[in-house]
Structures are given as C-alpha cells and as structure tokens.
C-alpha cells in the first residue's frame with residue numbers, strides 16, 4: 001500500500017467539492033459525495049450548521065457506538081531531555097532553564113505500580129523527547145520498549161507510546177518487546193500539517209524537523225505489522241481549519257490501511273520560557289471536536305486534562321478516552337497529587353488532580369471508565 005501522499009491545503013482546495021449539502025446527515029451516507037476532509041471543511045466552516053446542531057449530531061453518533069463507555073490512560077514522561085527544539089515546548093534543547101531529569105528502572109517500575117495499584121488505572125502513555133543520532137534513538141526505543149513490557153506484565157491494557165518519529169529499524173528495536181496482539185498505540189502528532197508553520201515551530205536542523213519522516217511513521221508502523229495509531233494536531237500552531245482538513249485526509253489514508261485509530265487534538269498550553277498561547281477559542285474548539293466525532297465516531301478522540309474541567313465536561317460525550325495526569329517527569333505519588341512544575345514539565349495542565357480523582361468525577365458524569373477501578 002502506498003504511503004500517505006502529502007498535499008498542501010491550497011492544492012487540496014483546488015480539487016475539493018465544497019458545495020455544502022442541505023443537512024448534516026448527507027455526510028454520513030454510504031454514497032456521500034464528500035471525502036472525510038471535504039466533509040470536515042464544510043461542517044467546520046459552513047454557517048448552515050450551528051454549533052448546537054453539530055454537537056447534538058456528534059453526541060448521537062458517538063453514543064450509538066460507545067454508549068456511555070470510555071477508556072483511560074495517564075501520560076508517563078520518563079525524561080524531559082530532548083535533542084529537538086520546538087518553540088512551543090518547555091523541553092526544547094535550547095531551554096537552559098529546564099531542570100533535566102531521567103527516570104531509571106526502579107523509578108519507572110514505581111510509577112507503573114502507583115498508576116496500577118493506587119490510581120487503579122490500566123492505561124499508560126510513555127512519553128520522551130526526540131533524539132539525535134541512531135544510537136540515542138535506538139536506545140530510547142529499546143528503553144521504552146522495556147517499559148511497555150513491564151506495563152503489560154503489570155496488567156495494563158491500554159498503552160500509548162509517544163517518542164517521536166520512527167524509521168523501520170527503530171520500530172524493530174521498540175517492537176521486539178511486545179506483539180501486535182498487545183495493541184500498543186503509537187502516538188505521532190504531526191502538530192501542524194502546514195509545512196511553513198511546522199518549520200517555524202520545529203526548526204530546520206533538529207530530529208523533529210523532518211516533516212515527511214514524521215508523516216510517514218504510521219506507514220512504517222503498519223508495514224511492520226502493527227495496527228494501532230494515534231495521529232494528532234496541536235491546535236494553535238497554525239490555521240485550525242487547515243489542520244483539521246489535512247488531519248482528516250491523513251485519517252482517511254490510515255483507515256484505508258486498516259489502522260485502529262485514536263485522534264488527539266489538544267490546544268497549546270503555557271510552557272517554560274515560551275510565549276505561545278492557543279488562539280483557538282472555546283467555541284471553535286468544541287466545533288472541531290464535534291466535527292471529528294461526528295465524521296469518525298469509530299476513531300475515538302483523546303481528551304486530556306490540558307483542558308479545564310468545564311471544557312472537559314462539554315467534551316466528554318464526544319470522546320472515547322480521558323487522559324488525566326501530569327507532563328512532569330515520573331510525577332505520580334502514593335499519597336498526593338502529581339506535581340506539574342514549570343521548571344521540569346513539558347507544559348502546564350489546566351486541571352492538575354490525581355488521575356483517580358478525575359476519573360471518579362468522570363463516573364459522576366454518568367460515564368463508565370472501562371479500564372479503571
């Protein structure tokens with residue numbers, strides 16, 4: 001199967017069918033004349049469809065598939081070292097104010113035990129920076145592969161791995177530790193599909209600067225026999241309309257490749273020594289989530305505690321995963337909420353509470369969290 005063919009928004013637009021239909025349901029018909037990306041553009045931009053209408057239709061479609069059931073995983077940053085230099089990120093290489101940390105074997109095992117036995121979650125997402133040079137990249141893949149195996153042995157049943165773009169050799173190093181049956185999800189957020197904005201934020205000469213390698217990592221992952229992928233955009237880096245459209249283009253390709261897909265669309269958050277703030281309003285944000293949920297309810301959205309509780313409450317009926325936790329290094333404690341220090345975290349979350357507290361609140365909103373408790 002061919003790799004994903006990148007197209008710019010401008011060139012996509014010249015070929016797209018952009019005449020909005022009379023009603024939303026046209027987009028979901030078996031013989032709909034619209035591709036996923038065309039439908040996303042029309043739903044997000046057309047004044048024919050109100051936010052309330054899109055939200056209600058999306059909730060219906062999601063409920064039809066998942067009822068009131070959700071899954072969960074908590075992020076586990078195993079280090080805040082990074083060789084990349086993304087402008088929006090506290091972990092970037094040039095940030096001399098960051099207190100660098102590294103979690104070794106016993107720290108990672110402790111963290112997994114706290115998540116499993118104290119927070120009672122069976123979902124974890126390993127996160128690192130992205131590194132320079134084959135040795136460092138393979139060592140990182142080996143280290144996180146080992147962590148994933150430990151998590152599987154402890155009974156975790158929803159595992160994400162967010163360690164940057166990977167080539168076939170790095171994927172082989174990582175996946176030696178588990179099998180496709182373990183359904184490990186690879187998270188590689190393109191962040192923005194706009195090449196110029198990508199270069200503006202991710203720079204030119206860093207490991208994460210390679211836009212095309214990042215874009216094709218899922219194809220390498222699927223070629224290696226894995227199936228579970230988690231594409232995403234970081235809203236606030238570029239025009240959200242364009243990123244939504246090109247994300248859906250990518251999702252379309254991954255669906256055709258038979259992938260099992262979770263989608264992330266977080267908004268930018270404050271981070272150490274950064275001046276970037278998300279310009280995506282709450283109204284636009286909910287409209288973007290609802291558009292995705294309506295069009296691909298079989299590709300559950302991931303909601304994190306980057307968002308404040310009120311926004312989480314609005315988004316809950318649209319998502320399939322709630323991801324509470326802290327982007328500080330090995331942050332989970334037996335008897336306290338995790339820290340989220342500006343000096344050692346990738347960014348600051350809006351809702352810092354123990355994962356179990358957030359998940360308890362989720363159940364009070366009448367949702368069942370299937371891999372918690």
Ligand code: SF4
Nearest residue numbers: 082084086089092129
């Ligand atoms: S976004 Fe990721 S790759 Fe970029 S500087 Fe931060 S941790 Fe490193």
